Amino acid sequence: MSLLRPSSSSIRRRLTLQLLVSAAVLALVLFFIVFNFARQIGSESQDRVLLASARSVLDASTIQDGEVWIDIPYFAFSMLDNPSDDRVFYQIVQDGDLLTGYEDLPQARSDGAEAGFLTVPYRTETLRIVTLTRRLSDGGQPVEVTVTVGQTRDEQADVLNRISRMTVLLGLGFFAVSAVLAVLAGQSTASSLSRLAGSVSRRGPQDLRPVVADVPSEMRPLVRSLNSLIARLSGAFTRTEDFIAEAAHRVRTPLATVRAHAENTLRRVDREENRVSLREMIRAIDESSRAAGQLLDHAMVSLRADQLELQLVELSSLVRDLVERLSPVAEMRDMPIRINAEVPCEVMGDPILIQNAVRNLLDNAVKYAPSDTPIEVGIAAESGNAIITIRDHGAGFPDPTDAQLTRRFTRGENAAGTIGSGLGLTIAEEVARAHQGHLVISNHSDGGGACVQLSIPLR
Amino acid sequence: MRFLLVEDNPQLAAAVLDRLSLDGHVVDHAGDLATADGFISTTDYDLILLDIMLPDGDGRDFLNAHRARGRTTPVIVLTARSEVSDRVGALDMGADDYIAKPFDFAELEARCRAVLRRQAGTATNVTRFGNASLNRLAGTLDVAGKSVELRNRELRLLEVFFAAPGQIIPKPKLVDRLFSYDEEVSENAIEVYVGRLRKHLEGSDVSIVTVRGLGYRLSVP
């Protein structure tokens, strides 16, 4: 609706975006956590194998004849074998002197029985090394044997690579699932919004009951505000209708009093000039009351047309009722009203508005056509439209094509001298438009007379 | 006939009372619903004229209760409201007709007549002079057993004469009674209708006599 400000973004889009960003952040966090965890696990498992290797070497060390013998078990190094074919280096030192292995291999700080671990560059590679020391006894003389085992970290890097690839996939998967969920969440939120919107827009225009749609708690303030708005709106409507009714009452009752008295007085006075002025007075009262009535009618019609409440309306019986209502007045002028209704005509509309339109048209016919002439009312269904035709046998419109006729406060020129504000056609046209119909004004070709056609699409 | 007027505005009520009395009706006036209740419990009325907005309640509720008690007295609602308002619904509440304020007495009369005609058929309210009798509700004139259906203005004109037999009625007053105030009519227009009535009254015991310079008079046997 044009009343709404162009919105910066939809709730769904914004919510989805926020969820997506959160999902991305979570995926990243997940990636780093898993990655670090994997690196730690990888590093720990390598350390464990290195330690086992070093320990097995130490376990195989003995002293025979004052000489340290180390029968390195085959598995001491074969256990270090892995799919990445990591390179293995070792060194065995007795009391600071190289016993065997790689002389230039660095040692990790080892404290007694505690193994020392170190990551250190060696030759062209980076090694993870473990150093373990054990004290042997050579006939009571302590001998310290230090074993250092080092291994390149290709396997660890490889495993880490694989894990990080997997973690990336996991993160992407997590993100993808989250994205789907985010979109769904956005839709679900939007759908609870549109449910609310639906429950508001589905209701009829006159339905000003509070909204009781089942909405998430976050939307309750909105619903509360909406309901308070509806309550105020409903109050405003009631007040407007009450005001119109009250205004009518306030204006019409004194007019009625004055008119009644004037009429009574007219019956009693004989002097011509008094009679003339009394007559003028009554005419003025009639004119102003009719004007007030039509103004109020028009206000009410506008109000109802904006809040059109459609229901099934059968036009033939509606018109018959109206004609019956108006016939006492028409009879006073000896104007017979003939109804020619072919079929029941059903339309969707506001019966009170249609009544008002037709009543104004009939009113015009009774008022503007001369007495002793008939009024013809026709109801017909034609090419998808219900057409109510009201034709009199008066002078007709001076120029039926004049759009001014349906403007407010315009009146046909030759209606001068006849009481009426000229709002009748305006009201009828507004009612027709409110029902997607239209009002056609013409003069009848056969013998003249005004002919007004109100057409409303059939149901 | 006996009317009950339920109207809280005393000036309007006085004017309506005045007018109906002038026409020879008996009218009781109630300023509120309680008073009106008192009247209808003791008196039978031919017609009730009922205002909607009353100090002690809504006229429609009164109407509802009235109908609920099974009373058939016709009711014409006097409304000051807009007819568009769906709140009126007077007809749905059991009113026989309604008329918006301010109203033309002629229209009120016409509506009363229409309501009473529907209510009581054609058997009542006949005024007779010699061999001429006027049925005001049916709108028929019987002369020597021959019935003529009068047109509305003919009926209303004859009513004026039958209500005041022998009296001279000036032309301007007849114009007032026959035509609405927004119609520009000359007093000669009356002659047309008088002429028609004279034709209908041929062979009867009554005649409309022209009193030159003053007006007309119904001569009765």
Place this chain on the structure above:
Amino acid sequence: MRAVIYSLALTLLALPAIGFEIEETLDFPGAGDGPTLRIISTADTSVFSPIITAFQDANPSVGIEYVAVTSSEVMTALAEEGAEFDLAISSAMDLQVKLANDGLADAYFSDLTRALPDWARWHDQVFAFTLEPATMVLSRAAFQGLELPTTRQELITLLRDNPDMFRGRIGTYDVRESGSGYLFATQDARTSETYWRLSELMGGLQARLYSSSADMIGDVASGEIAVAYNVLGSYAGARDDLHDQIIIIPPADFTTVMLRTALIPNSANEVELAGQMIDHLIETSWLGSDTSFNFPGVTPDALAENAALRPIQLGPGLLVYLDRLKRRQFLAEWEAALVQPE
């Protein structure tokens, strides 16, 4: 024949600076003045020539210098003396692995190396191209009328039952000299205690120790010795001419299978050519597209079928027996078993 064989003495004279011991040098000159691929290898030249010839058929401009040495000399040449070779081919897997482990080899990748199974390559530096079993080679003449032993235990029983027949007529590698011999012995020793019982028995029967497979096979064929233990079956099998004299038996209890491997030393000048040669080796051996391949060994299919075949694992485990202390201990035990006073 394009190969020109120089005498050992001549080679030593020509290359006085070289400290490692060369058994034989073959020169396969290329057409024109193309590059020369220098190969240091433990394989006998006669076994290897067809492969080189086939390679040269595909690359006529490439000259090849083929230097045959013992397996330990490969190590000496590359690790200690920094000799410049483009390709090192050796049956001593442990030394090859040590070269690679110590960072003396270059990595090489190709579609063919990637197609190798995991156990046939190590660190993308050591590539296996043969599967060669360690076998018992028997003299047909000597075993006339005897039941042929199929396992070590049967051999032990046979030796025990007929000490006089086999005294001085048993041959095996001198593991102090032969790299392959040391490898087989250590693998045997770590696999089964039977090895030591057999060794002591052989030592008691004054077993003769060889440093060359060819000599050992030659002596079996000639009937000089009746049985040779732990001989490379591939060499024996390659000797079509000796089929009437010898019987080759892979021990059925377990057969140690050696992988002959190639690596590119990081002293290589013709790295690209060396890579091509590796591809050529892999192609001719594993894919069997070329009949020039002259290593009748074990096929990968046989490996999958026969549970007794135990290929030596390429990996850091091989470093264990190269350890100075470990080797010292092993040789001490070995000598105690095999080198017994007469």
